[in-house]
Amino acid sequence: MLSSPIEEIKNRLDILEVVGSYIKLQKAGQNYRARCPFHSEKKPSFFVSPARQIWHCFGCQKGGDIFAFVKEIEGVEFGDALRILAQKAGIELKRQDPKLKTERSRLYEICELACRFFEKQMEESSVGKEAKSYLLARGIKPESLKKWRLGYAPDVWQGLSDFLTTRGYSQEEIQKAGLGLTSEKGSFFDRFRGRIIFPIFDLNSQVVGFGGRVFKSDDPAKYINTPATLLYDKSRILYGLDKAKVEIRKKESCVLVEGYIDAIMCHQAGFENAVATSGTALTSFQLKILKRYSDNLITAFDMDPAGDSATKRGIDLAQAQGFNIRVVLMPEGKDPADIISENPAEWQKRVEDGKNIYQFYFDTTFSRLDAKSSQGKKDIAKIILPILKKIPNKIEQSHWIQELARRLGVKEEVIEEELRKTSVVLPETFQEEEVAPPLSPKSRREMLEERIASLVLKNPVENFRLIGEENLAYFSPKIQNILTGKFVPEDADFVDYLSLKREVEEEEIDCRSEIQTCLREIKTLEIKDKLNEICRELKKAEEEKDSERADSLIQQFNQLSNKLLNL
Numbered sequence: 001m002l003s004s005p006i007e008e009i010k011n012r013l014d015i016l017e018v019v020g021s022y023i024k025l026q027k028a029g030q031n032y033r034a035r036c037p038f039h040s041e042k043k044p045s046f047f048v049s050p051a052r053q054i055w056h057c058f059g060c061q062k063g064g065d066i067f068a069f070v071k072e073i074e075g076v077e078f079g080d081a082l083r084i085l086a087q088k089a090g091i092e093l094k095r096q097d098p099k100l101k102t103e104r105s106r107l108y109e110i111c112e113l114a115c116r117f118f119e120k121q122m123e124e125s126s127v128g129k130e131a132k133s134y135l136l137a138r139g140i141k142p143e144s145l146k147k148w149r150l151g152y153a154p155d156v157w158q159g160l161s162d163f164l165t166t167r168g169y170s171q172e173e174i175q176k177a178g179l180g181l182t183s184e185k186g187s188f189f190d191r192f193r194g195r196i197i198f199p200i201f202d203l204n205s206q207v208v209g210f211g212g213r214v215f216k217s218d219d220p221a222k223y224i225n226t227p228a229t230l231l232y233d234k235s236r237i238l239y240g241l242d243k244a245k246v247e248i249r250k251k252e253s254c255v256l257v258e259g260y261i262d263a264i265m266c267h268q269a270g271f272e273n274a275v276a277t278s279g280t281a282l283t284s285f286q287l288k289i290l291k292r293y294s295d296n297l298i299t300a301f302d303m304d305p306a307g308d309s310a311t312k313r314g315i316d317l318a319q320a321q322g323f324n325i326r327v328v329l330m331p332e333g334k335d336p337a338d339i340i341s342e343n344p345a346e347w348q349k350r351v352e353d354g355k356n357i358y359q360f361y362f363d364t365t366f367s368r369l370d371a372k373s374s375q376g377k378k379d380i381a382k383i384i385l386p387i388l389k390k391i392p393n394k395i396e397q398s399h400w401i402q403e404l405a406r407r408l409g410v411k412e413e414v415i416e417e418e419l420r421k422t423s424v425v426l427p428e429t430f431q432e433e434e435v436a437p438p439l440s441p442k443s444r445r446e447m448l449e450e451r452i453a454s455l456v457l458k459n460p461v462e463n464f465r466l467i468g469e470e471n472l473a474y475f476s477p478k479i480q481n482i483l484t485g486k487f488v489p490e491d492a493d494f495v496d497y498l499s500l501k502r503e504v505e506e507e508e509i510d511c512r513s514e515i516q517t518c519l520r521e522i523k524t525l526e527i528k529d530k531l532n533e534i535c536r537e538l539k540k541a542e543e544e545k546d547s548e549r550a551d552s553l554i555q556q557f558n559q560l561s562n563k564l565l566n567l
Contacts, residue, residue, distance in 0.1 A: 005086060005093055010066065012089040015053045018066045022073055022203070023292040024249060031503060037073060037292055038062055047504050052496040058504065061442075063497060074203070080104055084204050103176075107231050110169055110177040111199075111207040117163050118151025118197040118210075128152035131196050131215050138261060139341030144268050147243075148198070153212060155194030178209060178226035191226075194219070198239075198260040200232065200278075203289075205242045208232045211260055211278060225278070235283040238290070239263055239276040245293055247272040253296040255328075255351065256282075257336050262300070265337040269344045271351065277301075282314030287321050298354050300328040300336050319357065319390055326354035358400050361387050366407060377408050381415075385422045445525050448518045449479045454502035455511050456483050457495065466515045474522050520567055527564045531557060 016032060019025065025032040025048060036046035036057040045059035056063030062072060070081040079102050086093050122128040122145075131152045135145060153160065161171065161180050171188050174180040182188050195212030202208045209226030226232050240263040248254045255274040257263055266274035277286070290297070297318060301311060318325060328350050331339070339347045355363065365383050370376030384404055391397040401419065405412040442450075452475075456463040464483055472480050481487040482495060534557045541549040 005091055006067070006082070008091055009082070009085050009089045010053065012091065013066060013085060014050065015048055015055065015066050015069075016050050018085070018088070019048050019055055019069055021245070022069075024294075029503065031500065035291075036060060036062075037288070047500060049496070049500045049503070052500060054493070054496050054500060056497055056500055058501070064493070076104065077102055080108075084206075087204065104230055106169070106173055107177045107229065108206055108208075110164060110173060110179065111209070111231065113164060113167060113169075114160055114177070114179055114210070115149055115151065115197075115199045115207045117160055118153055118192075118199075119149055120151075121154055121159075122150065122152040122197075125152065125154060127154065127194075127216060134215065135196065138337065139268075140261065140264055141268060144264055147267075148264050149207075151197040151199070152215070153190065153192035153195045153197050155217060157189040157193070160190045160192070161188060176229060178229045178232060192224070193217075195224070200226070200237060200239055201242045202231070202237065203242050203245065208237070209234075211239075213260075233285075234278065234280055236285040236289070238286050239278050240267065241275045241289070243267065244273050244275050248275075248290075248293040252294050253298055254290055254294050255298045255300060258301045259335065259337070262336040265340040266347075269340045269347060271347075277314075281311060282318055284317060284321070287318055287323070291321065291323075295322065296324045296326075298326045298328060298351060299357075300330065300351075315357070316390060320392060322392060325357035327357055327360040328354045329360075358387070358391070358396075362400075362403065362407070371408060377410070380408065381418060385415075385419055386424045389419060389422050389424045445522060446476075448522050448525075449475055450498060450501065452515055452518045452522075453479050453482045454498040454505075455515055457499055458502060459511070460485055463511055463515060466512055467519060471519060471523075474519070474526060524564065524567055527560050527567075531560055531564075534560070 016025065023034045023037050023046075025034050026044075028047070030049075030051065032048040032050070033044045034046045034048075035041055035044045036059055038057060039060040041059050046055065046057040048055045054063065054065055055069055062068075064072075066085060067078065067081050070076070070084055071078060074081065074084065076084070083093065083105070122132050128151075132145065135150065136142070140150075161174050164174050164179070165171065171180060171182075175182065175188075179191055180188055181191050192210060192212040194215060194217035196215050198211040198213070199207045200209040200211060209229065209232035211223060211225045214222055225234065228234070239260055244254070244267070251273045253273060255266060255271055257266060257274055257276050258278075259276055260278065263274050263276035266272075275290075299315065315325065328336075330336075330350075336347060339350070361384065365380055369380050371380060381404070388397055388400050388404065391400065401415050402412055405415045408415075452467065456467070467483060472483065475483065478487075478491060478494065481491060482498070487495060534553050538550060538553045538557070541547075541553060
């Protein structure tokens with residue numbers, strides 16, 4: 001039933017366009033390569049084939065078409081991947097029976113309807129219009145209000161939930177979307193009331209959650225956010241990344257700010273590579289996503305090198321993951337939105353003059369402490385040494401060791417000795433990320449069979465002669481079909497994978513010699529397996545005192561051993 005839209009989507013969307021919207025691809029011969037977004041690696045083993053419209057990682061063994069990629073990277077089911085790609089392709093899918101829709105799809109619909117409800121409240125309600133005037137006075141332009149879909153939640157108990165229930169959604173679904181709450185007495189009410197609403201989007205600009213800023217209310221909580229839901233996890237989402245990802249790749253840098261309004265004002269001022277952490281510390285998941293687009297971060301929030309704040313831990317995590325970090329120096333008591341609204345040119349200059357993170361730590365620490373007194377030197381070293389200890393690149397670390405020695409007026413050897421005594425603990429989230437990815441290892445025999453099949457596909461007739469009909473029995477049925485050119489349509493994806501594997505491993509080799517070597521090793525493995533099996537049977541025969549069976553097995557063992565020696 002869905003084959004028609006699937007084929008239409010594949011015809012309209014190029015895999016390079018789809019994958020390239022998530023990760024940075026580099027040309028590698030007739031294919032493209034990148035560091036795999038699904039496991040931690042230093043050497044790129046993720047390849048995309050535009051000719052075959054497939055991708056494959058030779059590290060974690062994941063691969064497939066555009067649907068498989070979107071399912072994997074977005075963490076969604078096939079139906080959701082279909083909807084995401086249909087939207088990219090500009091294809092309208094036929095309406096489904098509501099009973100057949102996934103829970104995730106229902107939550108997406110609820111969030112989208114809630115967003116429209118809040119937008120309408122800002123435009124039409126009296127208090128909503130006041131909220132709009134407040135935002136305009138903050139410097140946000142009308143076009144930005146529409147672009148970021150800002151809204152207002154009326155200060156009533158069940159305004160949104162009543163609206164959603166009339167559209168066929170249950171209170172349970174509304175609560176699962178993070179938009180409703182149930183009191184201890186059992187009454188149901190809206191989570192967001194009397195607040196300016198900032199919709200939060202996923203990478204495909206679908207609404208997944210909301211942030212609410214208090215407006216004309218006595219609520220002590222200035223901001224509240226959607227709790228963790230099936231769609232929204234604050235540790236995995238950066239506000240504005242859906243709008244900034246292309247520009248981040250173009251400018252090869254990402255500006256990190258703290259608040260929703262900061263991000264909006266940055267975009268408005270031409271810094272469309274800005275995203276907001278929304279008041280949370282940077283997490284390993286967020287950094288992994290940013291790594292797809294750029295290794296360069298420009299931070300614009302308060303950082304104290306001497307403290308142990310969540311912000312500092314997030315920056316430590318980014319440094320440990322190899323990001324290049326610069327710091328925008330902020331005036332006392334001002335945030336990016338304040339500077340941009342007063343003087344956009346000043347903001348631009350501050351970004352351009354951003355300091356290297358280590359230079360920032362040095363300057364900040366030395367400006368507060370006395371580098372001439374013995375106590376001051378000791379206090380400075382106590383702050384700076386743990387920072388130097390975490391620098392992953394030894395050449396860069398050596399540079400800053402020299403700088404610290406120079407500014408403290410001591411020998412480098414002294415700094416190095418103290419550095420060896422300094423112990424640091426990496427953030428827990430970073431340690432978790434460094435756990436080796438779950439791989440799907442293939443046996444040596446499977447790898448040899450695939451190698452031969454990929455070489456035969458390069459020149460089917462000539463290279464198959466090097467194997468010969470008599471040796472087909474050594475291969476699995478699927479590989480036999482590929483070697484003889486009789487593979488079925490179900491094997492098409494596997495054939496594409498083998499062809500990509502051959503291209504990735506392309507090298508000047510003697511195909512005859514390579515095929516014969518691999519075939520000889522396959523035969524060796526099979527004989528060894530049979531010898532092991534005979535040993536097990538022989539042990540059993542000896543235990544049962546079956547001498548006739550034992551003699552026969554010994555004879556078979558000797559024959560196979562001689563065959564192995566003659567290979």
